[in-house]
Amino acid sequence: MVQLPSSLPTVDFAKFGDGSSQEAREIGRQLFTACREVGFAYLINTGIPQEQVDGMFSWSGKLFTLPMETKMKAPHPPEGRKDRGYSGIGREQVSQMVFDAEELKAIRHGKFPDFKEFFEIGNESSKRIQNIWIPEDDFPGFRAYAVNFFNTCREFQVSKLLPALAIGMDLPKDFFLHYHEDAENKVRLLHYPEAPTSVFESGEKGRIAAHTDFGTGTLLFQDDCGGLEVDSPSNPGEFMPVPPVPGTVLFNIGDFLMRWSNDTLKSTLHRVRAPPRKDGDNGVTKERFSIAYFTVADRDKTVECLPGCFGPDKPKKYEPIKAGEYLNMRLNALY
Template identity: 30%
Template sequence: MSNIPTSASRQALASVPVIDIAPFCGDSTHAERRRVAGEIRQACIDIGFFYISGHGFLPAEMDEILANGRRFFALPVDEKMRIAARNNAANLGFIQTGGLNPDAATAAQADRKERLYLSRELAPGELPDDTSPAGKSQWLPEETLPGFRAAIERQTARKVTLARQLARAFSLSLDLPENYLESFHDRLGCIHSFNYYPPIDPEVADKLWGFSPHTDYGTFTILHQDNSGGLQARNADGEWIDVPPIANTFVINVGDLLARWTNDTYVSTLHRVMNRSATARLSISFFAYPNPRAEIASLESCLHDQPSAYKPVISGEYIRHLLTQAYETGRTGVSSRTAERLAR
């Protein structure tokens, strides 16, 4: 039997744990990886959020990508609209406040953010696939943002590697072979999203969502936030707790597909952002999800002799359905299960 805890009893955390994942990013023993996997398992049961250190990214690299994000969003709107996502078959590119095609009513209700959606490059020998965003990013001319594309492609490739390392950690946390979940991510679906929250008048900040309450869609998210704060997650008691920036860490959170895979043993947690600052906020989300053609069904080991709470879904179809909601409304897409939780 494994020494990884199997209880799904959730603790109402007041803060999100920090986990050193270095054993999954370099040489280590199986015992060292199992210890880290146990920490991940408990965090995923309790709240579905944890910080990671030991990920191999240097502080200078983390500062560089934030600086590049700020360079992009500082451009005039007309420049950013040259790579508008609505003109891209995969909806990659710049998304203004209000979604792909905002009107006055949509913009008034939309979250207060702009976004830049990118994805990874095609792997050697990989062919374009109409179900995958890989290889379909839009880029401004080099003279508009010198060095931007090369820097972002480099960081995206690093996060693809980190996502596969995390897939092994999640597998071991579920008492699966370490390559089990990684094998579903052989043609990793991913969106590298730069999220810009403009300065808000403090007198009205509490009435305007930067990112309204939602869950993420995929397997998990790798989040990099600047020093502004504003991110909150809802714990097992239904209380909103802060997930503040911690230097040289990423925030990892469970997405809907991993919750479905584990039959809610791991929780895809409601979270939200309010920028209460008179300065702009920037975060960078790397949304990782399986090969878009993969079928996701609850693991037998997570059923505990009970029927699954979920029907099997095709990864890409599930993601696309929720993204379509987001593109049309300027607010995040919400699954039926998430909508039920939001009503509580």
Template identity: 30%
Template sequence: MTFHVPTVDIAPYVADGAAADREEVARQIDEACRAVGFIQVIGHGIPDTVIDGLTDALDRFFALDLDTKKGYRTPPQVNRGYSPPKSESLSLSLGVESATRMNDFFEAFNVGASSAAYPHVTDLPQPDYAENVWPAVEGFEPQVQGYFAEAARVARTMTRIFADALGLDDDFFPSRTDHSLDVMRMNNYALPPGTEVSLDGDLIGMSEHTDFGIVTVLWADQVRGLQVLGSDGSWNDVHPADGALLINLGDITAHLTNERWMSTLHRVKPPVIDGTIERRRSVAFFHDGNVDTVITTLPSCVDEHHPALFEPVTIAEHIAAKLRGSRAGIRNDAAGREAQRVLDSGRY
């Protein structure tokens, strides 16, 4: 069977369209989440000017020299600021040892929703809701914040569609995301000239992983690199269509649906052409949910033929275990199901 990422126009939800049109969108999303776990969405409503501002901001930041960028690093437990090349290994978030630890070839800059974003909630735990680190790059903060707000809107639109597709009450996701742990990661897969990074045989852009939370909204260049694991165990190239965003499900949604909807494994292979790395950029907005929410499988997704696959877990516990793997190099041994899929793919 040919691997295919479906394209869905979500405009009926963005523009409050007719009930029948929204029902059709929810049906298409349910079908895509069952079959692939990745979706191309159009009709998302993010203006081109906002995306242009985002790409301008990340281009100017990543053009800085490496020492300057390293000045914006934070400790591994604080999911903010700059991550240099080869400082992470996403496969460890699944408990899978890569051939060379902490060898993922990408640099990134993270921002997220701080406690100030949720004034209606007191005593939010730190560093989950840490303040952002903003580089001294003119216009960077407003340009990035502008896109962050739009991506957050799209993520919440998707959870509204998810609720309809799963037959849930309208307040199901809002009650679990009113102080959501939202993080946006800007990734760069090519470095300025003169940066010393060896193109060794073990190099990988971003190693095999599943996303951690509810849903991810991904903007990316139309440059090859992103690969998604198909149901047959094959790795398949994926890049966004013109004007589209890529949507994929995270582990929390897989837990909720008892893997009726899959948190799909994906990776990024270095875009190497003629011995040099072709520039590739992506921006992933992770909508992860409230840290104090306990995730339990939906009763509608459990029956005698589909027993519950997961124990209840708080979002905080789940995210912390994944981050200890990817950012601190501490293998996550609680992700056995996802790890087995990586091993079955033949990568290790």
């Protein structure tokens, strides 16, 4: 049995089925409540096999031990919107709703650089942007495994996650599916290298500063290192630890869906910090791995305030916007 902490709500998909039962409606209600009140939830019984998650972590570990010249055979393009391939340490710096060029420059070269590297994989069938792979001869088997993992996450998204959210919001079960037909999602394999504990304590290096995600939502898988913290819903400004729990998937709302819902749903600040110094660690903070599956709406779809999220006492806050226009604005601010 999965032992869950009490810091975040838990949504159990075991009895969701095809989404037509009373149990499915209750699951949808629980998911909506979690997204409205906290913006984060542990998901269990998703149908994503733990052994497949473990396998993806194993491939990630192998990937980041490859020589730099091998990893750079699949370089992330200079544009943030072309989010595929390998990105080295310090290349991306998280910014929170900052778009001014000078402010972004200060963030990228400031005191607290994000100390991480990552590899991004999108829909293998995408016509908009192609995946960038390390040649098969250099890393045999990785491409096939990563594509299969992407497809498994996508299957949960379309068969359970988005329908449950729609049901919870009293929308037609397939409402969100019509806006996510192109599968323009991505898997990000993240590696936070080990480093002397002193550089984290001094602020010379960080892992990821406080930020919100900016798509529809994120599925997050953690290793056993820990370090993820979420802004407390009861005490804003205080961050609470969100420990890894085998057999679970973390889900959180992104800024795009928060905007789409007229701020009914909550995109919550979160960060990754290096764990505190421990006896026996020899002054070195261990490396950390995580895997994120980012869900985004079809780029050519225009969205406006969701039904049920506005009225005489809650006017619309935002103008209609194309998903691609919003996403490009946010992605380009990272690079």
